[in-house]
Amino acid sequence: MTFAELLSTVFENxxxxxxxxxxxxMGVVIGTASVVVLVSLGIGLQRxxxxxxxxxxxxxxxxxxxxxxxxxxGMVVMKSAGGGSVSVSNVPSDQKLxxxxxxxxxxxxxxxxxxxxxxYAQGGGMFSFEGLEGWGNTVGIxxxxxxxxxxxxxxxxxxxxxxxxxxxxxxPRNFFDPRQRMGQEQPEPPxxxxxxxxQTLEKWTDDGSxxxxxxxxxxxxxxxxxxxxxxxxxxxxxxxxxxxVTAINEWALGRRISRAKEGYSSAIVQVADVNQALDITAxxxxxxxxxxxxxxxxxxxxxxxxxxxxxFGGIGAISLLVAAIGIANTMTMAILERTREIGLLKAIxxxxxxxxSIFLGEAAGIGFIGGLGGVLIGWLGGQIINVxxxxxxxxxxxxxxxxPPSMTIYTPLWLSVFSLVFATLVxxxxxxxxxxxxxxLVPVTALKYE
Amino acid sequence: MPTPFARMTGLFxxxxxxxxxxxxxxxxxxxIEAGSFSVIMGPSGSGKSTxxxxxxxxxxxxxGRIEVxxxxxxxxxxxxxxxxxxxxxxFIFQSFNLLPTMTAVDNVALPMRFARVSRRExxxxxxxxxxxxxxxxxxxxxxxxxxxxxxxxxxVARSLANDPQLILADEPTGNLDLSSGASIMRLLSELHxxxxxxxxxxxxxxMTRYATQTVHIIDGQVVTEAEYEAVLASLDEExxxxxxxx
Ligand SMILES: Nc1ncnc2c1ncn2[C@@H]1O[C@H](COP(=O)(O)OP(=O)(O)O)[C@@H](O)[C@H]1O
Ligand SMILES: [Mg+2]
Numbered sequence: 017m018t019f020a021e022l023l024s025t026v027f028e029n030x031x032x033x034x035x036x037x038x039x040x041x042m043g044v045v046i047g048t049a050s051v052v053v054l055v056s057l058g059i060g061l062q063r064x065x066x067x068x069x070x071x072x073x074x075x076x077x078x079x080x081x082x083x084x085x086x087x088x089x090g091m092v093v094m095k096s097a098g099g100g101s102v103s104v105s106n107v108p109s110d111q112k113l114x115x116x117x118x119x120x121x122x123x124x125x126x127x128x129x130x131x132x133x134x135x136y137a138q139g140g141g142m143f144s145f146e147g148l149e150g151w152g153n154t155v156g157i158x159x160x161x162x163x164x165x166x167x168x169x170x171x172x173x174x175x176x177x178x179x180x181x182x183x184x185x186x187x188p189r190n191f192f193d194p195r196q197r198m199g200q201e202q203p204e205p206p207x208x209x210x211x212x213x214x215q216t217l218e219k220w221t222d223d224g225s226x227x228x229x230x231x232x233x234x235x236x237x238x239x240x241x242x243x244x245x246x247x248x249x250x251x252x253x254x255x256x257x258x259x260x261v262t263a264i265n266e267w268a269l270g271r272r273i274s275r276a277k278e279g280y281s282s283a284i285v286q287v288a289d290v291n292q293a294l295d296i297t298a299x300x301x302x303x304x305x306x307x308x309x310x311x312x313x314x315x316x317x318x319x320x321x322x323x324x325x326x327x328f329g330g331i332g333a334i335s336l337l338v339a340a341i342g343i344a345n346t347m348t349m350a351i352l353e354r355t356r357e358i359g360l361l362k363a364i365x366x367x368x369x370x371x372x373s374i375f376l377g378e379a380a381g382i383g384f385i386g387g388l389g390g391v392l393i394g395w396l397g398g399q400i401i402n403v404x405x406x407x408x409x410x411x412x413x414x415x416x417x418x419x420p421p422s423m424t425i426y427t428p429l430w431l432s433v434f435s436l437v438f439a440t441l442v443x444x445x446x447x448x449x450x451x452x453x454x455x456x457l458v459p460v461t462a463l464k465y466e
Numbered sequence: 467m468p469t470p471f472a473r474m475t476g477l478f479x480x481x482x483x484x485x486x487x488x489x490x491x492x493x494x495x496x497x498i499e500a501g502s503f504s505v506i507m508g509p510s511g512s513g514k515s516t517x518x519x520x521x522x523x524x525x526x527x528x529x530g531r532i533e534v535x536x537x538x539x540x541x542x543x544x545x546x547x548x549x550x551x552x553x554x555x556x557f558i559f560q561s562f563n564l565l566p567t568m569t570a571v572d573n574v575a576l577p578m579r580f581a582r583v584s585r586r587e588x589x590x591x592x593x594x595x596x597x598x599x600x601x602x603x604x605x606x607x608x609x610x611x612x613x614x615x616x617x618x619x620x621x622v623a624r625s626l627a628n629d630p631q632l633i634l635a636d637e638p639t640g641n642l643d644l645s646s647g648a649s650i651m652r653l654l655s656e657l658h659x660x661x662x663x664x665x666x667x668x669x670x671x672x673m674t675r676y677a678t679q680t681v682h683i684i685d686g687q688v689v690t691e692a693e694y695e696a697v698l699a700s701l702d703e704e705x706x707x708x709x710x711x712x
Contacts, residue, residue, distance in 0.1 A: 363522070
């Protein structure tokens, strides 16, 4: 029999027993639909999470920190002024520091387009602006123009110069009125562009006996630019030239800082190609530094989502398995009922293979029909859940005042195709044993069957 | 003497029924000439159907050889045997064996499906064959809408679907009234006259009128007509005695 002939025979035969076929296919519909809905949910979760994460940092940036060697610990004591706390970090003698030489070394790695040192200001205190108080990290950026970091300005410029600051998108929101009482409406976030911010720095001079004296210093920046929302740390930081931060830190530590000897506390390595980021991160780690790229995180997250999808898919697959038993049962019954028919087919010249193909085809056909229904219902179900979920979440979001979260079930085409193929295969496999029994019947025995 | 169309030599068929062995065929030798009309007669259970099934490739002998044309049936593999059934043999059953969900014309066309004949050609050919058995006006009836005689005529048309040389009929008139039976006999005779080799198993002595050869079987063995009559007579006697005893 040709394939087309087989197909028409199979569907003719299925059409002869519509009721039975529909009932059996129903099991497959439910199984396939649950696979589609559950895996779509997993994919939707992954998509919305990854979307939000795209924001965590540019995928072409690698955060590099000094390497923590593992032998001969020395001690560097840093006095932080803020709360008078003393932070101690182990500095091994063979620690890989981010000195200027080291930065040049990193810059020479193939694929690296820029290496930008970064330094947090020590002893950062409250910001004030026209009676409002605010907070934020003060970060020194070792580059003239912050657009190198893939950022864009929402207002003003991204170019840094002495005495100026470029602030993140959410920094103005962190300003509040300290005189306001609980429950009172806070004022609108101030427009800080072109304005003068004052920061109060504070350091604690230890007198050795637990007591001490605090010294304050006022610092002024003029805001020259606001960075468009990046979704990352930049949104909450106040960026000033690296030299200005060095000056602040020298004051806080009470001594001069030699970048050649001590290095920077971190650097951003910008790479040309997203696909190289993981490779270059590994190379930098090999060199003895600590290096992180958001891609590592995404990779880790992706494997978590893969597990979630596998678990969800597995739950759906169990219902498909139950459906498979249903198909096997129906086919076995059909072959018992149609034994005489099989005998006749063989008597008029059907080969074992013809009979096998017909019965396998019927089993696969039930799987296919059920799969088609399941994919359709699963997709439709996902859409309905989406609509309900969105309505619910938008309601929640407007109450809370934040932007609406995006958590939607997503059914990609490949999932529909895969589920359909899978359902058909399940049908085929469950028909295998009954069809083989049918095919190998001796014609006379089959014809005499009552 | 030319070799016959079909030759069966030393055929044995043994069935195992829960420990007991049944000798359905007990060393049958039989020749069938090309273009002949053979009638096989014998009491119920004598092995007539078994013999016809072996000749039609529907089953395999326990022992012995079957030669049809140049083919040794006992040596053919499953596939080749299926093709032998498809191309060389047309089988007619006592119980018709039509598929109840298909129309007459679809039933007749069914064997051609496995012979890779196109759908249209199958249909045309099946209509012609139905016309030949006088059922052109019943082509689109389901078997349940036909009388027994009409159903058997559909079955005869189906047996001709792939234009086989050998027509095998196992008690084709067994389920029919006298006149329907007679018309089936005439049909078979026509097939014989058109050059086909026909083998019919029957209880009906009227069939021997058309026969070129009549073979008698008793207890799985071929016997002469005289022996056959003697055995039948003794069987009748036994029956009579049993009746007297009662
Ligand atoms: N499948 C079978 N299993 C066991 N015994 C069988 C089987 N088929 C036929 N027989 C036995 O073989 C003998 C011959 O049967 P059969 O050829 O059908 O006889 P006939 O057609 O002459 O009436 C009978 O005794 C019958 O019971
Ligand atoms: Mg019989």
